Every structure is written in C-alpha cells, then in structure tokens.
Amino acid sequence: MELNGKVxxxxxxxxxxxxxxxxxxxxxxxxxxxxxxxxxxxxQLVSEIRAAGGEAVAIAMDVTDPAAxxxxxxxxxxxxxxxxxxxxxxxxxxxxDVESLKTDEWHRMMDVNVKGLLNTTAEVLPYMKKQGGGHxxxxxxxxxxxVFPGLAVYCSSKHAVTAFSEGLRLxxxxxxxxxxxxxxxxxxxxxxxxxxxxxxxxxxxxQLKDQMTFLKAEDIADTILFALKAPKHVNVAEVFVLPTTQxx
Ligand code: NDP
Numbered sequence: 001m002e003l004n005g006k007v008x009x010x011x012x013x014x015x016x017x018x019x020x021x022x023x024x025x026x027x028x029x030x031x032x033x034x035x036x037x038x039x040x041x042x043x044q045l046v047s048e049i050r051a052a053g054g055e056a057v058a059i060a061m062d063v064t065d066p067a068a069x070x071x072x073x074x075x076x077x078x079x080x081x082x083x084x085x086x087x088x089x090x091x092x093x094x095x096x097d098v099e100s101l102k103t104d105e106w107h108r109m110m111d112v113n114v115k116g117l118l119n120t121t122a123e124v125l126p127y128m129k130k131q132g133g134g135h136x137x138x139x140x141x142x143x144x145x146x147v148f149p150g151l152a153v154y155c156s157s158k159h160a161v162t163a164f165s166e167g168l169r170l171x172x173x174x175x176x177x178x179x180x181x182x183x184x185x186x187x188x189x190x191x192x193x194x195x196x197x198x199x200x201x202x203x204x205x206x207q208l209k210d211q212m213t214f215l216k217a218e219d220i221a222d223t224i225l226f227a228l229k230a231p232k233h234v235n236v237a238e239v240f241v242l243p244t245t246q247x248x
Contacts, residue, residue, distance in 0.1 A: 001135065001228060004029030007080040009073065011063055011120055012090035014041035016190030017139065020217035021087055021224050026054030028225065033076035035059040036090065055080075063090045063116030073123040082131060085228060086124040088117040089139040091157075095150050095205075096198035105197065106153045113157035114164075121168065125178070133177035137224055138165045140184045142242065150201050158184075162238075169237055179235040181227040186242035188215045212245035 008025050012018035014036035022032045026049040034042045034049075034056055042058035049056040057079050061072035077083050091113045094105040117138060128134030143151055144158030165182035172178040187208055196202040208214075220241065227236035 001230070001232060003225075003228060005031075006084040007031045007033070007076065007082045008085035008087060009033045009035060009059075009076055009083060009120070009124060010087045010089060011035045011061070011116070012139075013045065014038040016192065017185070017188060017217045017220045018087070018089045019045055021089070021221040022056065023049065023052075024218070024221040024225055025085070026056055027052065029054075030085065031055040031057075031080045033057050033059045033072070033079070035061045035063075035072055037062050063119055064111045066119045066122075069116075069119045069123050073120070073127070077127055083124050083127040083134065084131070085135045085137070086120060086128075087137045087139075087224065088120050089137075090116055090120075091139060091192075092195050093151075093154050093192050094195045094197055095154050095201045096196075097150055098152050100198065102197065109153050109157045113154075114160045117161060117164070125172070128172075128178050129176050135179045135181070135228055136165075136168065137181045137183060137227065140165065140182050142184055142186045142240070144182070144184050145240065146248075148248075150198075150204075166237070169235065173235055179227075181224070181236050182238050183220065183224060183227075184238065184240045185215060185220050186246045187212065188217055188220055190217055212243050212247070215241065215243050 008030045010022045013022045013034035022034045039060040046056045046058045059072040096102045140161040141158040143155040144162035147155045169180035193205045223239050
C-alpha cells in the first residue's frame with residue numbers, strides 16, 4: 001500500500017514501540033493520530049513530527065474507556081477525513097506469580113491489553129468498512145505464542161490478542177478489504193518493565209538486558225512498515241520478530 005497521504009491511529013504512542021512507529025509513519029507521509037493518556041508526551045511527539053515536516057495530532061485517550069476512544073477516533077477522522085490504518089499497541093506488563101494474587105494488576109492487563117484493543121477496533125472498523133478498506137495492526141508478543149512462569153496473565157492477554165487478530169482477519173479481510181497484522185515481538189527496549197511492581201520479576205527482566213541485545217522500538221516500527229507497504233493483495237498476517245541473541 002502506498003503510505004503517503006494515508007491516515008493512521010497509533011495507540012500507546014507516548015513511548016516505546018508506538019512512538020517509534022508514529023515517527024516512521026509520519027516520515028513516510030502518513031498523517032498520524034498519536035494516542036495515549038500522557039498528553040504532554042504526545043504533544044512533544046507531535047511537535048517533533050511537525051518540525052520534521054510530517055503531520056500529526058495528539059489524542060488523549062484511555063483505551064479502557066469506550067467513550068473516550070469514540071471521541072478520540074472521531075477527532076482523528078474529523079481532522080484528516082479518513083482512518084486507513086489502526087495500530088492497536090497500548091499495553092502493559094506488570095508480571096508476577098499467580099499465587100501473589102495481584103488481582104488489580106491482572107484486571108488492568110486484561111482491561112488495557114485485551115478490552116482496550118477491542119474498544120479501538122470497534123471504533124475504527126465502521127470507518128474502514130465505509131472507505132472500502134484499511135489495515136489493522138495489533139501488538140501481541142512472543143507471550144502471545146508461548147507461556148512463561150510469572151507471565152500467566154500477561155500471556156493470557158497476548159494469546160487473546162493473537163486469537164482475536166486471526167479471527168478478525170478471517171472475517172474482515174476477504175469481505176471488507178481490511179488487512180489484519182498481528183505483530184509478536186520478543187524483548188524490545190521501552191518503558192514496559194517500569195510498571196512491574198514485583199521486585200523479583202522486575203530484577204529478572206532488567207537482567208535480561210545483560211543476556212542479549214534487545215530490539216529497538218524502531219526495529220518493530222520497521223517490520224510494521226514492511227507489512228503496511230506490502231502490495232494490496234498481500235496480507236502479512238503475523239510477524240514474529242526477536243533479538244538474534246534471545247535464547248528463548
Ligand atoms: P511502553 O511502556 O513504552 O508503552 C506502552 C504504551 O501503552 C504507552 O504509550 C502507554 O501510554 C500506553 N498505555 C498504557 N495504558 C494505556 C491506557 N489505559 N490507555 C491508553 N494507552 C495506554 O512499552 P512498549 O512500547 O514496549 O509496549 C507497546 C506494546 O508492545 C504493548 O502492547 C506491549 O505489551 C507490547 N510488547 C512489548 C515488548 C517489549 O519487550 N517491550 C515485547 C512484546 C510486546 P500512557 O501511559 O501515556 O497512556
């Protein structure tokens with residue numbers, strides 16, 4: 001797909017993979033709605049994109065709030081007149097053992113990683129159907145393919161993203177010309193570990209950085225651009241991308 005002039009919504013754009021992808025999309029001529037809760041970060045990113053000659057608008061939006069998502073998606077459509085690409089990327093990973101019973105964190109992971117992605121999908125789909133096509137990219141994870149101790153709930157949330165992506169593709173790709181890509185990264189440098197409240201797992205995750213060279217958020221952005229730029233008849237349905245030195 002020719003990206004120049006297209007309109008994209010990027011959730012989780014205030015840091016990490018989302019911010020890197022928003023920058024690359026804008027550099028390819030895409031008008032980007034950068035969405036997350038931290039508006040100051042989004043405004044900074046918008047300024048940066050505009051200074052580099054791109055187009056972007058900040059959308060303060062908590063993906064767990066369907067009303068806020070509806071307003072945010074409408075803002076993007078009203079601003080640029082279309083929604084061609086939706087990158088459902090907002091997520092969090094406060095991991096711990098199940099027996100620690102950190103139930104608030106379990107619920108937050110499900111609310112953001114799964115329901116948030118559903119909320120955004122529900123709002124962008126009608127636009128894409130009406131336009132006669134689109135591309136939805138969902139951020140799953142290696143945790144959406146494999147299960148690890150300490151990550152039971154996070155893996156559940158990402159397996160749900162993988163399953164939903166495939167189901168969505170089966171339904172909307174042939175019927176509505178909406179391509180669906182599920183991206184499944186291994187370890188990526190970002191702010192993801194900052195929200196781990198369990199000391200043991202926080203330390204374990206930080207130590208991974210000594211064992212391998214993490215992917216950069218830009219590496220994931222590049223693979224997303226590859227899927228988006230594929231010819232119209234090609235749906236890159238899954239992308240499993242890992243650090244070369246990742247041993248699991
Ligand atoms: P970051 O923590 O850097 O980014 C997470 C983003 O999600 C932030 O922009 C944050 O914005 C946003 N977010 C969190 N909660 C909400 C919410 N309720 N509403 C809207 N936005 C929200 O981590 P990454 O860039 O690594 O994470 C991006 C995605 O990649 C996640 O889905 C993650 O699970 C996945 N992933 C990451 C891997 C890694 O190793 N880093 C590996 C595999 C997958 P704000 O706080 O401003 O709302």
